[in-house]
Amino acid sequence: MTSFEMAADAGTEALREHDLTDLAAHMRRLDETALLGITRALSADRALVAGEPRSAEEVMRALGVVPRHHWIVRRWLRVLVEEGRLTGDGRYRGLVVAGEAEFAASRAALDDARRALGYPPELTRFFLQSIDCLPLLVRDEVSVQNIMFPDGDFATALGTYSHNIISTYTNRVAAVLVRQIARAGARRVLEVGAGIGGTTAGVVEELERAGLSGVDYEFTDLSRFFLVPAAERFADRPWMRFGLFDVNAEPDRPEQSVDLIIAANVLHNAHDVDVVLARLRGLLAHGGHLVIIESCREHYQVMTSMQFLMSGRVGEARQDFTDFRAGTDRIFLTEHEWVERLTAGGFRVGPVLPGAGSPLAPLAQHVFTACV
Numbered sequence: 001m002t003s004f005e006m007a008a009d010a011g012t013e014a015l016r017e018h019d020l021t022d023l024a025a026h027m028r029r030l031d032e033t034a035l036l037g038i039t040r041a042l043s044a045d046r047a048l049v050a051g052e053p054r055s056a057e058e059v060m061r062a063l064g065v066v067p068r069h070h071w072i073v074r075r076w077l078r079v080l081v082e083e084g085r086l087t088g089d090g091r092y093r094g095l096v097v098a099g100e101a102e103f104a105a106s107r108a109a110l111d112d113a114r115r116a117l118g119y120p121p122e123l124t125r126f127f128l129q130s131i132d133c134l135p136l137l138v139r140d141e142v143s144v145q146n147i148m149f150p151d152g153d154f155a156t157a158l159g160t161y162s163h164n165i166i167s168t169y170t171n172r173v174a175a176v177l178v179r180q181i182a183r184a185g186a187r188r189v190l191e192v193g194a195g196i197g198g199t200t201a202g203v204v205e206e207l208e209r210a211g212l213s214g215v216d217y218e219f220t221d222l223s224r225f226f227l228v229p230a231a232e233r234f235a236d237r238p239w240m241r242f243g244l245f246d247v248n249a250e251p252d253r254p255e256q257s258v259d260l261i262i263a264a265n266v267l268h269n270a271h272d273v274d275v276v277l278a279r280l281r282g283l284l285a286h287g288g289h290l291v292i293i294e295s296c297r298e299h300y301q302v303m304t305s306m307q308f309l310m311s312g313r314v315g316e317a318r319q320d321f322t323d324f325r326a327g328t329d330r331i332f333l334t335e336h337e338w339v340e341r342l343t344a345g346g347f348r349v350g351p352v353l354p355g356a357g358s359p360l361a362p363l364a365q366h367v368f369t370a371c372v
Contacts, residue, residue, distance in 0.1 A: 004353065007173045011168075012169075027113070029112075030110065036103050037134060038134065039080065040097060041134035042063070045062035110128065131304050144309055170264075171199050171264075182207060187216060188258045190283065193265070204240065217240045219241065258288065259288050264292075290342075292338070294332070296332060339352065347370035348371050350369040
């Protein structure tokens with residue numbers, strides 16, 4: 001059995017007690033609730049509802065959107081056109097606003113969809129509160145950090161990145177792949193964008209179970225915000241180190257200094273995917289591996305919540321991507337695009353998990369493994 005087959009089996013086994021039917025329909029329910037919430041937020045521009053042609057800039061002025069969130073509202077407008085709730089391309093009109101009954105029914109069904117997808121109750125609170133606060137979020141009168149981390153509580157973030165069906169699968173797959181790579185000789189491990197440690201926890205536990213805790217494991221993130229709680233959480237692992245690492249900056253470490261890089265739900269933040277992949281490749285020793293977890297489609301509920309974390313700093317406009325996403329306000333790459341960019345960057349790409357035939361495929365979150 002290959003490492004990929006072992007990882008896929010382990011991921012499937014981790015979901016043995018879950019019902020994997022109708023996952024696409026449940027995810028669509030989350031998307032639809034987000035779309036309805038967006039229409040209600042945009043309805044503050046009465047001219048857009050009345051049928052008067054409006055540019056994106058005019059809509060944003062009417063809503064008081066701060067410059068750093070302009071890209072989010074532009075993306076809303078394009079998606080609503082695609083979904084048939086708005087007309088236009090460049091100038092928009094005829095917004096179809098969700099009525100009270102339609103919106104209430106969608107909100108009421110949301111918790112069942114959340115439960116079916118394995119998310120904890122905190123996600124329903126976070127999602128609905130974010131939707132209700134959209135007019136305030138776009139004006140920076142409320143921050144999504146305050147909604148996501150109430151009183152410093154990480155439960156909502158853990159639900160997003162760990163406690164749900166697809167994250168349970170991808171984190172388990174990644175942990176088994178890392179174990180196999182470490183068994184083959186990888187001893188210097190760098191995790192970038194580790195955040196709350198949602199992937200880290202399963203990886204280090206798997207390494208310990210396999211007697212591989214002698215590796216040098218460096219947990220890094222862009223901000224110190226996550227480093228202090230991570231150092232406390234993993235304090236009983238003396239083989240772990242903690243530090244800063246910005247995927248969009250030149251690495252402050254020697255080339256070929258690591259054997260394995262783990263990047264879970266972070267590389268979509270790369271200003272230029274090709275540049276960042278080249279930097280990571282430069283850090284890998286010959287035969288080194290890169291294990292990536294990435295969402296490969298645009299989930300609309302993320303557009304009403306987590307994407308506010310991806311805007312620029314307060315008071316500044318957001319820096320646009322400089323790769324093929326420039327000017328589109330897109331964030332996420334498709335599965336095909338990730339394989340294409342990794343291959344173009346000189347990586348040998350292994351099988352992508354879950355595969356096309358998996359009941360998890362509609363959730364569009366995948367694990368990529370590449371080596372140099």
